[in-house]
Amino acid sequence: MTKTVPSPEPGKTAHELPVPIKAVPVRHYGRWVGAAAVLAVLGLLVWAFAGADVDWGVVGDYLDHDTIIEGAGKTLWITLLSMLLGVALGVLLAVMRLSRNPVLSSVAWGYIWFFRGTPVLVQLFLWYNLSFVFDTVNLGPLYKNEMNDVMTPFLAALLGLGLNEAAYMAEIARAGILSVDPGQTEAAHALGMSGAKTTRRIVLPQAMRVIIPPTGNEFINMLKTSSLVYAIQYTELFRASTTISSRNLAVMELLLVATVWYLVLTTVFSIGQYYLERHYARGTNRALPATPLQRVRAQLTSLRSPSQVGGTSI
Template sequence: MSTPERIEAKPLRHPWRWTFAVIILALAAWFLIGAARNEAYGWDTYFAYLLDTRIAIASLHTLAITFLAMIIGVLGGGILAVLRMSPNPVLRAVSWVFLWVFRGTPIYVQLVFWGLLGALYQSINLGFAEISLEGVLSSAFFLAVVGLGLNEAAYMAEIVRSGISSVPEGQKEASKALGFGWWMTMRRTVMPQAMRIIIPPTGNEFISLLKTSSLVVAIPYTHEIFGRATDISAALFEPIPLLLVAATWYLVITSIFMVGQHYLEKYFEKGATRELTSRQLAALADAEGTIPRNVSVIPEVNRNE
């Protein structure tokens, strides 16, 4: 009679990881259950105004401000990056002063200043003509876009500059050797490689700018999500549920853009790594005598199957 095989129990791998995971899940469940039972959150008001038309329209204003400010930021950042890399000391100094001012002062203070700009300048005297600024400086939407855009340009300048600087100088020299001009070199050689460095932080800056747009109430501009939610909460005397409504809208919008950023990063990562089949790797090993460590292998598929 054969003896039964002995089965040994395998110890749980990484027990501390599972312990911490259970603790975190328990704390999250405790917080969610407690918040759901807490009447101070005003969940009835939250669900009543979550899909309110005024909040939905305010989200369109928020997106408009964000997109327009980001366009100013990208264009201005590109110009400032070129000035920073210019051999002209005057242009470098102008760029440095701009970055020093806009990166060294809080964005909220800048927006308050933009809101008061109409009190400082009513017109511009050119000597032969006087241009009135009353119509332009009275538009809170215009001031919000310009204020956020110029602040964003100061940060985008460093992102663009670091991306261009990351491209090896030999790549530019090779393009010149092929007869490419400056514009063709930038478009075909420099920018495609620099975009791998520029895109990830630019996506983060866009998402951060969307959330920073809530500060335009300092101008004041109250037609965006946070401003509209604040107006409604002031009428209802219930700030907490309306803050949750605003946070939900910001969370949904930023989540959508994070997904888009992920696929955009994957698109510009093409060609960054080499992937060879087993046959190509074998031929490379025969030629060099070694297998490169930075080459990943893709199993070759039999096409006749």
């Protein structure tokens, strides 16, 4: 098969024809300088910790210690229960806040104002020391007991974390509800649906697209905030590590053990949060964000040497 050469345009000779453009990529030297500086700083940090007075053998020995693992389990347990309480109460408060009933909206506003305006640690101590105000819990014929027996460290931690989280979840849920087009509610009312049924069947399912991603972030934040309950004698991960270090005096080593466990737990749930957000972004984004594996693959591809694309040198 013979290759045909295009004839020159009228009035032009063959040597005047345009030649293919050779594209040369722009060199970003600043990026490489910045990357080298960051790697140098990281290298100095690794070198400093490697030469520090830390017994890394102790760190490795206590990573799977029974007390540490039990503390990590209690951290997860109190985080899950507190988050469930916060989400359930937060959605209820959001609906109350948006209600046209002035009593309901005012009570919801006052709850959010109080719990967002006071530190979590103060709230934990308020619940833990409730026996100074109420000696007994008296529910008539249903239940009666001493407050000290009722308000255990676990219950105080659950109420302190869960009720505080409800104030933040209420604002997240309210933002999600307000993101739904009011026409959806009007259409539901036109079909004869009640206000409660409209909220449950129409508004909340659509609001979940806005509510779910920040809720995942709140869960990760709750996982770290749960370390505050050590102050009310609840033996979670941080208190478990400090209890061991008070016996063997390996304070820094046990703090590093707790740090590693917190990093592992938050990393696992951060990955879950990423894919959850990616799932709920399907209805709004034209193209889903790349997964971590796809990002790594793209970075490796970009580091290859220039290749011929479409017959043009790049």
